[in-house]
Amino acid sequence: MGGHGAGAALRASSVGSFAEWVLRGIGQVFLQNNPLTGALFLLGISLSSWVAGVFAVIGTVCATGTAMLLGVPRDSLARGLFGFNGTLTAIDLTFYLRHDWHLLAFVVLASAASSVLTATLQNFLNSNHVPSLTAAFVATTWLFLAGLKQFANLSGSRTAVIRAHLPHEATPTAASLHPQDLLTGFFNGFAEVLLQSGVWAGIVILLGILVNSRISAAAAAVGSLVGFGTAWVLGFPVQVMAGGLSGYNSVLTLIALGGLYYLLSIRSALFAVFGGILSVVVSGALATVLAPVGLPIVTAPFVVTTWICLFAASSLTGLRPIHPDDAGTPEHNLQHAGRTWDSTEPHRFGT
Incomplete structure (x- = not known):
């Protein structure tokens, strides 16, 4: 006591x-x-x-x-x-x-x-x-x-400091993908959000998310896999995927859209996966745009992608947006989903 x-x-x-x-x-x-x-x-x-x-x-x-x-x-x-x-x-x-x-x-x-x-x-x-x-x-x-x-x-x-350079066209790599690359890429996808690397760092960070929300932890895990898989299909270098650099923006995007700023449903879950895929494309685009000035993309793909998906909320009538001031954990949002909605503030929970 x-x-x-x-x-x-x-x-x-x-x-x-x-x-x-x-x-x-x-x-x-x-x-x-x-x-x-x-x-x-x-x-x-x-x-x-x-x-x-x-x-x-x-x-x-x-x-x-x-x-x-x-x-x-x-x-x-x-x-x-x-x-x-x-x-x-x-x-x-x-x-x-x-x-x-x-x-x-x-x-x-x-x-x-x-x-x-x-x-x-x-x-x-x-x-x-x-x-x-x-x-x-x-x-x-x-x-x-x-x-x-x-x-x-x-x-x-x-x-x-990144050396400024004109963007160049990527060429196919001869390196093959191994199961170990998937393992390290998966956990580095969490670590790289905090600009770190290492399987143990990724495990502890994923555990940290799990402590607060099981849904967000699941969304983060799916996000890392989505980022890795999309990068593999699109032909990103193996070292980029294994380093988690193709997955960390997707991790954040899935967390944001997967039950946090949209109420969790089958539609919003699929929309979140779409956002994760899109974030990888945005990563490639921003890497090209920023190359001439020598600046890193950091989490800009996550921000751009999530903003695109949230600014569209008023037109996406199949999804239920949540105002940032009302957003808790996805579990909290689901618990309060039964509350009436204020017709003048469709993004907010009513009283």
Whole structure:
């Protein structure tokens, strides 16, 4: 009883609340509002790279702290909605700068900027009943990576900035696909969402999703398989598929469309699979478009594909959309499906 009371007191304290917001922010990378899920994601990141794990915390803390200082509503902070873009931004920047104080300063600035961009996008998209997803991460990453080419004190520290090049046509590869490639590709599909790799990292991350929602975990698993299979049919290189690079956007797309922002049904499940397939095509298209400027696609295919599928909601009368403010887990959404719908707000649950 004493331990339980101490734990409750810690969670009720300012420090405990902020720590919970940070963990929820990490969990929201996969659209999961659960601190235990966030803790497992952090463990998965650290299994792949302890440096990435440290900077994931730094980025989430800076993004959440900035939002708190600027007066973001407490409900949004408590759901981690202003933390996850900082998580991803910080991890991504660790690939492009030498690990010194320049990187730390750049991460703090970029993570803070991600919170402002999150607010901007939420204000712009809310009237259309569409979530901002990881768009703030994508925009912040592109902005800060593009700037590296002009900053003399940073450009000399670059370690892996993509070299700008004209897009070239892919040629068939002679490498054959082995069962081991499917196994590693499947689990790397989860790890690569957090810019990591490794079967154990993928297993822990999938477990983290499962802790919060069995339906979302199933959607993520299908998404990884859909991404891998679509890439194989289209002729992606084997190393790309085995590395999870063909599946991670599909994983996120299936989670978003498979019961989260559309009520789960046979139609919405098939629509989610369609979205996962489309995300692979969008990945190829964006890789071609961004090649001349040397920027990575990161999670842009997920954002573009999911937005396409959600902006169409008012015309897709066979599907039942859910307003981002009302979206819980797919299980929660199904439990509340019997509530009447407000005819003036067809995306929202009625009272």
